[in-house]
Amino acid sequence: MSGRLTPSAKAALVIGGSVLGATVLLALLAPWIAPHDPFLQNLDQRLAPPFWAEGSLSGHPLGTDQLGRDYLSRLLYGARISLLIGAVTVILSGMIGVGLGMAGGYAGGWLDDAVMIVVTCRLSIPLILVALTVVALTGTSLVVVMLTLGLLLWERFAVVARTTTMQVRHREFIEAARLCGASLPHILLREVLPNILPHLVVVMTLELAIAILLEAALSFLGLGVPPPLPSWGLMIAEARDQMFFMPWVITIPGVALFTLVLAINILGDGLRDLVAGGHAR
Amino acid sequence: MTALIDEAGPAVSVRGLRRDFVRGGGLLSTHATVRAVDGVSFDVSHGEVLGIVGESGSGKSTLARLITGLLRPTAGDVRIAGRSLAEADRRQRARLIQQVFQDPYSSLNPTQRVRDIVALPLVAQGDVPREERARRVSEMLALVGLDPAVGERYPGQMSGGQRQRVAIARALVLKPRIVVCDEPTSALDVSVQAQILNLLQALRRELNLTLVFISHNLAVVEHIATHVAVMYLGRIVEAAPTAELFGSPRHPYTAALLQSVLTPEPGKGIPRIPLGEGFPDPAAIPPGCRFHPRCPSALPACADASPPLRVDAGHLVECILAPETASREATSQVHAGLGP
Numbered sequence: 001m002s003g004r005l006t007p008s009a010k011a012a013l014v015i016g017g018s019v020l021g022a023t024v025l026l027a028l029l030a031p032w033i034a035p036h037d038p039f040l041q042n043l044d045q046r047l048a049p050p051f052w053a054e055g056s057l058s059g060h061p062l063g064t065d066q067l068g069r070d071y072l073s074r075l076l077y078g079a080r081i082s083l084l085i086g087a088v089t090v091i092l093s094g095m096i097g098v099g100l101g102m103a104g105g106y107a108g109g110w111l112d113d114a115v116m117i118v119v120t121c122r123l124s125i126p127l128i129l130v131a132l133t134v135v136a137l138t139g140t141s142l143v144v145v146m147l148t149l150g151l152l153l154w155e156r157f158a159v160v161a162r163t164t165t166m167q168v169r170h171r172e173f174i175e176a177a178r179l180c181g182a183s184l185p186h187i188l189l190r191e192v193l194p195n196i197l198p199h200l201v202v203v204m205t206l207e208l209a210i211a212i213l214l215e216a217a218l219s220f221l222g223l224g225v226p227p228p229l230p231s232w233g234l235m236i237a238e239a240r241d242q243m244f245f246m247p248w249v250i251t252i253p254g255v256a257l258f259t260l261v262l263a264i265n266i267l268g269d270g271l272r273d274l275v276a277g278g279h280a281r
Numbered sequence: 282m283t284a285l286i287d288e289a290g291p292a293v294s295v296r297g298l299r300r301d302f303v304r305g306g307g308l309l310s311t312h313a314t315v316r317a318v319d320g321v322s323f324d325v326s327h328g329e330v331l332g333i334v335g336e337s338g339s340g341k342s343t344l345a346r347l348i349t350g351l352l353r354p355t356a357g358d359v360r361i362a363g364r365s366l367a368e369a370d371r372r373q374r375a376r377l378i379q380q381v382f383q384d385p386y387s388s389l390n391p392t393q394r395v396r397d398i399v400a401l402p403l404v405a406q407g408d409v410p411r412e413e414r415a416r417r418v419s420e421m422l423a424l425v426g427l428d429p430a431v432g433e434r435y436p437g438q439m440s441g442g443q444r445q446r447v448a449i450a451r452a453l454v455l456k457p458r459i460v461v462c463d464e465p466t467s468a469l470d471v472s473v474q475a476q477i478l479n480l481l482q483a484l485r486r487e488l489n490l491t492l493v494f495i496s497h498n499l500a501v502v503e504h505i506a507t508h509v510a511v512m513y514l515g516r517i518v519e520a521a522p523t524a525e526l527f528g529s530p531r532h533p534y535t536a537a538l539l540q541s542v543l544t545p546e547p548g549k550g551i552p553r554i555p556l557g558e559g560f561p562d563p564a565a566i567p568p569g570c571r572f573h574p575r576c577p578s579a580l581p582a583c584a585d586a587s588p589p590l591r592v593d594a595g596h597l598v599e600c601i602l603a604p605e606t607a608s609r610e611a612t613s614q615v616h617a618g619l620g621p
Contacts, residue, residue, distance in 0.1 A: 172388035175351050180451065181375030181405035194392035 009273035016267025023260050027079035034073035035059060038230045042068035050248050062252055066242060074230035075256055081231045082212045082260065085146055089211035090204050092150025097157025098200060102188055105165030115162065122155045131223045140226040145218060149211050160203050164196035198275040205268030209261045216257055232257045290363045291324035292459050292491040293348060298357035300343055304564065315564045317343040319515035330485065330492040332506030334499060334538065338563055340515040341495045345463040348493060349380045361459060375402050379452035383464040385444035389436040395447050396432030402455045421450040425480060442473035446480065453484065461493045466501060478505060499542055503527055511535045514561050514571045521596040531598040533576050578602060
């Protein structure tokens with residue numbers, strides 16, 4: 001399979017995969033490698049610059065924020081929040097979307113029409129307005145952000161699962177499985193799902209990037225993760241007042257966010273090529 | 282399991298089978314009903330091989346899917362070993378009848394190992410323990426001439442002939458008595474076709490199988506079938522024991538089909554077939570005898586009335602000319618077409 005990949009697709013898989021992998025590793029190891037407690041305030045050492053700027057403090061390689069909290073530690077713990085929200089969102093929306101899409105795509109007829117109507121309805125719901133309403137009703141919390149995103153970001157999964165299921169449905173091995181006496185759940189989970197999975201993995205990377213960006217956007221607007229949790233979007237929001245005097249407070253989480261999302265998208269591109277190549281017979 | 286089989290009656294009994302497909306029918310377009318199978322009845326006795334031949338669009342594959350229960354008939358009834366297919370649940374149906382599909386590149390799930398593919402009917406039965414499944418899968422693979430070690434492979438790592446052997450092993454692992462083969466060799470290389478045919482022939486004798494063998498290849502059908510039914514636009518227009526049908530075809534369509542067979546001798550050229558250039562369209566079936574627009578010996582009456590069914594000692598013909606046109610002329614043409 002890999003023999004058929006173009007060098008650029010290979011590079012995309014390696015670069016995207018290793019940056020995402022490194023981020024996941026850093027996030028998982030945050031409690032052990034972070035130099036400080038990310039919640040610990042020290043007003044004496046507020047807004048210390050990072051190591052490359054004049055006046056940096058030893059022990060705070062990326063400086064401190066406006067409350068004197070260690071910026072590197074908050075960045076590492078923030079990666080956990082971003083990836084956690086991304087992962088939970090993808091799992092939740094994936095289950096909803098793939099379930100709906102496979103049901104509509106396999107059954108066809110009125111069920112398919114119903115699924116498409118639901119997808120269209122979902123597409124007409126503005127996400128920020130829903131987030132505002134939810135926050136107004138329940139207040140901000142990590143769980144609310146994950147639920148809001150997970151319950152709203154499934155339409156791409158549904159559309160892709162539906163289309164690919166419709167393609168697989170007419171292959172003879174599905175009919176063969178029916179003749180073998182296989183049950184409907186068996187056919188959907190063992191015969192259809194493994195054959196559409198490569199396409200879903202590509203959607204998964206896309207959704208992961210979108211969820212991480214949306215979390216940052218919601219946190220920036222004050223609709224996402226509540227302070228004092230270290231979220232990258234929240235860090236950007238809190239640094240807003242200082243950005244003209246100390247640009248690093250906004251560029252450090254911004255660059256982290258940019259790098260992670262870019263890596264995930266590059267990985268997705270590589271996976272897409274892998275899927276396209278692997279399925280050509 | 283044995284109680285499922287009624288040994289006395291026919292293995293497959295089809296009565297008045299009809300299947301319509303609705304084509305189009307969007308907001309602006311009109312419906313077109315395609316009658317793919319139109320009033321088909323026949324019996325296949327235990328141990329027989331019924332070959333079904335016909336052109337593309339004659340309804341052969343639809344008939345196969347109706348017999349196995351993959352499609353529900355619009356009207357009519359299929360009985361397998363005395364049981365109505367409509368009443369059998371999925372597990373019983375799997376034990377009664379299985380199908381070998383046309384294209385082994387499409388009929389095997391590319392994401393599963395061969396051993397899981399062959400074991401699927403056993404898994405679906407729900408009451409076969411794991412060790413017995415493994416044992417029977419190995420047995421089956423050996424029976425179809427594969428090394429049981431190929432069980433670890435994926436279909437993508439096998440040749441077309443090997444894949445079709447896997448498909449046959451899957452169809453036989455529940456020891457069904459009836460197997461429908463829908464063009465099982467037409468997707469294979471010529472060199473492999475004979476191997477698969479001989480394998481089916483050998484398995485049929487060994488396991489006392491009843492086969493319904495669908496093909497557009499007359500030579501293949503003549504080789505394997507004990508009885509042959511000729512389909513034209515959804516109806517069986519002629520059915521007889523193989524030797525008799527190939528020796529003295531009574532329907533003008535059968536005669537023309539046999540004439541269309543290419544001879545292996547290069548000097549003879551492509552045979553001329555008196556059927557014209559038209560293609561039969563199942564969405565617009567002609568009135569009267571459905572074959573009359575292409576029939577070389579059509580009478581004026583053929584356009585008005587459906588032809589009568591004439592039965593003579595197991596030889597069924599649907600043609601107004603049937604009794605007298607077991608025709609000298611047609612027969613001699615056939616011989617001319619088939620060889621020296």
